[in-house]
Amino acid sequence: MGKKNLAKKDLPQFYLLVVLYLLQGIPVGLAFGTVPFLLKSMAKETSFTTLGIFSIATYPYSLKILWSPIVDSIYNPKVGRRRTWIIPVQLLSGTMLLLLGCAVSRNLVFKGVDDAFHGRQSQGIHNLNILTLAWYFGFLVFLCATQDIAVDGWALTILSKDSLSYASTAQTVGMNFGYFLSFTVFISLNSSDFANKYIRTVPKEYGFVSLGGYMKFAGALYILVTIYVIFCTKERPLDHILPQAGSSATKKDDESKSVVEYGDGDVIGTSNTASIKYVYKCFGKILKLRAVQSLAFIHLTSKLAFQCNEAATNLKLLEKGFKKEDLAVTVLIDVPFEVIFGYYVAKWSSESSHHHNHPSHRQVLTGINRWVKFLVGEPGILTPWLWGFLGRLLAAALGSYVLKIFPQDAKISRTYFLIVVFQHLLGSFMSTVQFVGISAFHTRVADPVVGGTYMTLLNTLSNFGGTWPRMIIMSMINYFTVYECYVPNTNQVITYQGGSMEKCTDGWKGQASILRDGYYVTNGICLIIGTLLYFGYLKRKAQQLQTIPVDAWRCS
Template sequence: MAGKKNLAKHDLPQFYLLVALYFLQGIPVGLAFGTIPFLLKSMAKDTSFTTLGIFSIATYPYSLKILWSPIVDSIYDSKVGRRRSWIIPIQLLSGSMLFILGWAVSNNLVFKGVDDAFHGRHTNGLHDLNILTLAWYFGLLVFLCATQDIAVDGWALTILSAQSLSYASTAQTVGINLGFFLSFTIFISLNSSDFANKYFRSQPLEHGFVSLGGYMKFAGILYILVTIYVIMFTRERPLDDVLPRLGPSAAKKYDESKYAAEYPDGDAIGTSNKASIKYTYKCFGRILKLKSVQTLVFIHLTSKLAFQCNEAATNLKLLERGFKKEDLAVTVLIDVPFEVIFGYYVAKWSSESNHHHHSPRPIVSHRNSWVRFLVGDPGILTPWLWGFLGRLAAAALGSYVLSVFPKDSQITKPFFLLVIIQHLLGSFMNTVQFVGISAFHTRVADPVVGGTYMTLLNTLSNFGGTWPRLIIMSMINYFTVYECYVPATNHAITYQGGSMERCTEGLNGKLSILRDGYYVTNGMCVLFGLILYFGFLKKKAQQLQTIPVDSWRCS
């Protein structure tokens, strides 16, 4: 296979437009997946983990976009254009919603207390927050953002020439990551008064540089400006300009793979519109009846349970203990260059593993017995298996990091380094698993419905990491035992689970945690992961990578 072609000069404006569209998409994603849970926990350390679990429902639409992607692909106004028909209204709606929500946050109508310091207000913080309302608003934003993603992925295929098509995924990676890090890591730092006072101010103030309401209004205006550009200065080429209008014999020579691209978030979309909505949904049903696919679905829906507690709660637990949010933002920021560098080598490793699968015997005959014990014979799923073990190790390390948290909350350099190592191990192994499973999906997807098939498999994989979050957060809460000493009555009351606010707010008591539900839940997750891996996953992965490709076909 030839190396990546250079981006054609005449495609540069379209490429930058794609980066801008994906950048917009990263803004609500960064807010819903990172910033809001962070703010909830850092502003009110007694925010229960069940509350955070309820808010995680807001991220579900991003994992379920396959359910309505055939509709976005098939219904449009030909005058406006197949993709612009969706991008323009969805982005105008997203921008308006961001602006209105930002205004509501600034005026204490939504997410009360979050911007108090910026407006000189002194309220009692977040205790009267309606988490369901907040989850609903952000869930709607994420839904709009996921719908925009379907349309932009499809547009990339006709907006770029065939020569530059491989850069569609580059535009997505750059754009979404920029939007995500601006809305999460950079925002968290600029929102923090500690960060502003420590590094930039001679006179300390109670607030940071950027309020949540102000940032959301700015993001809303940005959405609308980019959309005005799309309305005024872009034209969607009709599909006939891109696909050849030739006789049957010439059509056979036309290679549709030239006009299909895979994306880092696992979507694979083609320009052909042969499949009707009804056919696409019927095909979903047929694919899900295949034995091999059912095994893969089970793996996708259960395997990520093992690291859910670590990935959903370790950072929030650090905040609860007194780790500063801007320091945590720095550890996330350090991840970025490593992710970029490692990502390249992981993709290389994955393609080599794919190649090994076709060799009649393992490339290294004297493979260590312990390597064989850990991941079995080499094949396309070997990186995925290593990634699973790595994420399990990162989860176990998460419990260790919290257990050695400095008692006086004075963060030492060795401890800070330990937090960074734990972060890096988790995020790197996540990348290893993601690239590994994507390579496997690419190999087994039926080319007749390639885009649909790939997106279905990747949706199941994504959903496997989303659905357990509410359960895991509730378990952390349930297993936590704390004592509330009430000075007024000189009595101590012991509680299991429930909200800690009833002690601090309701009884004006002093709180002390007797058993942290995080350790119990994380221990159960890691133990479940070990049993699942050695009892089922390793063996099944070995079988799946040797099943003939024909067993995965729905046509």
């Protein structure tokens, strides 16, 4: 059954992993959440197509597999296989954040976003080159993705075998906390309305934390943690690695290198793993595995169902008149839930893997059990992931409902506010359930000899499944939206599809209103595709994958 609790000897390493993953969450939170939020809240006429273009900045995180074998193979043995990359990449990330923070504060980049904090007359966001902004943040995300490759590999060796399943817990807690620090907490503290309503007694025109100031703080944090990694950590050699249970592998040590011998007679030594050619060869072997191909298809299609809700619901609430500070509170409530439940979800996922096909579960299904079997099938390690999918599907449906019942006078009642909180919590929590569930599954099946490359491949496929549809979804929202433009000078009423409100307000000097909101059409399409995909393929395939022996996932 294995130990359920984290071994005491692994606590320092576990906390280090949490901090390293937290650092990754900072640029991710800025690129995935904060910048689109600021664009929409400070300039409501910003089109969803523009936001789709900025989403290019998030692509490196989903394409890191292209350079992961290089990160996995080239290293200085004296420094350590993972520290060789973590140290310089984090120093560069910290420097980049410091420089970009200074540029934002001085109005050289993202002009207008920090005007109120520096006594400049605020004209909102102006003269914005969205591609330049995407490039800056895209480079930050590229560095973050490179760090992730090294940390994922280190996670497989820094913890003892008994505590290995907690690598995914460290990733969940750290990444979520970093993301929420950059998005949720920052948006709250950046908002003058939030500060004036909930904290200050004397109102001011600006919040507590500017974007430039926060980025400089994040840069300093990066550099401080890197100094700790340089002077206070040592990396365990490869001979620490033992393949996970089920691989029928044994470990043999000699004075100079580690050798891992598999049941099929294949022998892998540290000299092999230092060869980029060898790692790319293993990479090719991984992709040829039938099990990996099935998992890849699941990753690339499963997140399509929630894309409209997760990319656009909060932004549409802002567009309709939901106050920025109220939305910040809504998202802020999420933080303790994510941190607390992340741990228990990991435990649930770990325990689920031990109950598959247990005799006590082979009983006649009645009532609720029959419904459970219909919804998620037989219990197993992927059961939390399947429940998470259904939960996110429900949250996406609720997203349309929340927007549909938005008060006409924009006066938010307590009941409506609680509905928004519930919808957000449901989607966010179920996303965590899926993330922890699939991370535990990845840790279980990844070959530890090429752990960095294998884990990165699986995580990349998962991330890319949530990234590639984003630009298409944003464009669809724009495409299906129908506007009506009343031009006072000519008393004309012009109806047009696609584009943005700016076409009416700036082009024709008119007053724009939405006749048909493309959000509802797009979200409806996503929900239909998601439901058909789940019951037609995903549930059945997940059931198969969780019963496949670990040997079927080995490439070495």
